[in-house]
Amino acid sequence: MSKFNVLPFLILGIACFSFVTPNKEKDKVATKLLKEVSKKYKSYKTLKADFSVTSEAADAKTPKKTDKGTLYTKGNSFKLIFGGQEIFCDGKYIWTYSKEINECVKDNYDPNSSNSMNPSKIFTVWEKGFLYTSDGSYKKGNTEISKIKLTPTDKTKPYFLMNLEVNNAAKTVQSMKISFKGGNKQLYYVNSQTPNVSLSSTFFTFNASNYPGVEVIDLSKK
Numbered sequence: 001m002s003k004f005n006v007l008p009f010l011i012l013g014i015a016c017f018s019f020v021t022p023n024k025e026k027d028k029v030a031t032k033l034l035k036e037v038s039k040k041y042k043s044y045k046t047l048k049a050d051f052s053v054t055s056e057a058a059d060a061k062t063p064k065k066t067d068k069g070t071l072y073t074k075g076n077s078f079k080l081i082f083g084g085q086e087i088f089c090d091g092k093y094i095w096t097y098s099k100e101i102n103e104c105v106k107d108n109y110d111p112n113s114s115n116s117m118n119p120s121k122i123f124t125v126w127e128k129g130f131l132y133t134s135d136g137s138y139k140k141g142n143t144e145i146s147k148i149k150l151t152p153t154d155k156t157k158p159y160f161l162m163n164l165e166v167n168n169a170a171k172t173v174q175s176m177k178i179s180f181k182g183g184n185k186q187l188y189y190v191n192s193q194t195p196n197v198s199l200s201s202t203f204f205t206f207n208a209s210n211y212p213g214v215e216v217i218d219l220s221k222k
Contacts, residue, residue, distance in 0.1 A: 027132065027133055027134070029134045030132045030133055030134045030148050031132075033134075033146055033148070033166060033168070033171075034126050034127075034132065034148070034166075036171045037123075037124075037166055037171050037172065037173065038123075038124045038126075038127060039171075040170075040171040040172065041123045041124060041172075042124070044195040044196055045074065045195075045196050046072070046073065046074040046195070046196055046197050046198075046199045047071075047072070047073045047074075047123075047193060047194070047195050047196075047197075048070065048071070048072050048193070048194045048197045049070070049071045049190055049192070049193040049194075050068070050069075050070050050190075050191045050192045050193075051068070051069055051070070051071065051188060051189060051190050051191060052066055052067065052068045052069075052188075052189050052191060053066065053067050053068075053069065053082075053186060053187070053188055053189075054066045054186070054187040054189070055067075055184070055185075055186050056184065056185040056186070056187070057183075057184055058182055058183025058184050059183075067082065067083055068082075068191075069081055069082030069083070070082075072197075072199060072203070072204075074199050074201075074203075074204065075091065076089075076091035076111070077089055077090050077091050077201070077204035078204065079203060079204055084098065084099045084100055085097060085098050085099065086099070086206075088204055088205055088206045089109050089204060090109075090201065090204045090205050091109060091204075092108070092109055093106055093107065093108060093109055093205075093220055094106070094107055094108075094109040095205070095206035097206060097211065097214070102211065102213055102214050102215065103214065103215045103216075103217065104206055104208070104211070104214055104215070104216045104217070105216075105217045105219060106206070106216060106217070106218045106219060106220050107219045107220050108219075108220045108221055122173070122176065122188065123173055125150075125162075125176075126148075126150055126164070129152055129153050129154060130150045130151065130152055130153065130162075131150070131151050131153060132148050132149060132150045132151070132164075133148070133149050134146070134147070134148055135147040135148060135149045135163070137168065143167060143168070143169060144167075144168040144169065145165050145166065145167060145168065145174060146165070146166045146168045147163065147164070147165055148163075148164045148165075148166065149161065149162070149163060149164075150162040150163075150164055158180055158181055158182075159178045159179060159180045159181065160179060160180075160181055161178070161179040162176055162177065162178050162179075163176065163177040163179075164176050172190075172193060173190055174189070174190055175187060175188060175189045175190065176188045
């Protein structure tokens with residue numbers, strides 16, 4: 001069973017779009033806002049986020065596909081439920097459970113691996129390796145939504161642009177659209193987010209007794 005790539009740089013998968021030319025005044029606005037957003041998320045002890053992912057193929061004839069998922073985080077630990085899989089990580093080990101084949105693969109967790117990256121990084125992804133610039137704002141009801149364009153400094157990345165939308169008052173991420181070099185796009189929309197929910201340490205470890213008949217494949221190094 002192959003490992004599950006979490007979220008685009010995280011669940012991965014780009015059309016022609018011009019490189020974002022930095023504007024110093026716009027960058028000041030974006031920098032200030034993103035610092036406030038990072039501070040907000042780092043203040044949380046835990047977080048539960050329900051999200052949806054809409055995939056758009058380069059071929060316009062291919063129907064869009066939307067899947068929903070839930071993410072739980074606590075420090076370096078996380079649990080992700082998405083696409084028929086459940087991923088558990090306690091900061092040391094990572095378990096990938098596939099419901100379709102009732103199989104779970106356990107492995108050592110390497111936060112620096114693209115296959116094992118903590119998906120909660122989507123809430124602070126801009127902190128390293130990106131140029132960013134403000135792209136205006138719009139009203140959603142009475143809420144002001146700020147738009148920010150992110151471009152990776154590493155041009156070997158499979159994506160070339162991220163369009164981030166932030167709730168300006170709450171200082172929380174609302175959505176992120178990733179454009180890939182092959183023409184595909186993925187929209188991640190945060191439907192709800194609840195900070196500081198009560199989560200025990202065992203919540204982030206896989207318990208085989210909760211999955212009758214599961215086959216566990218242990219690839220971890222003790």
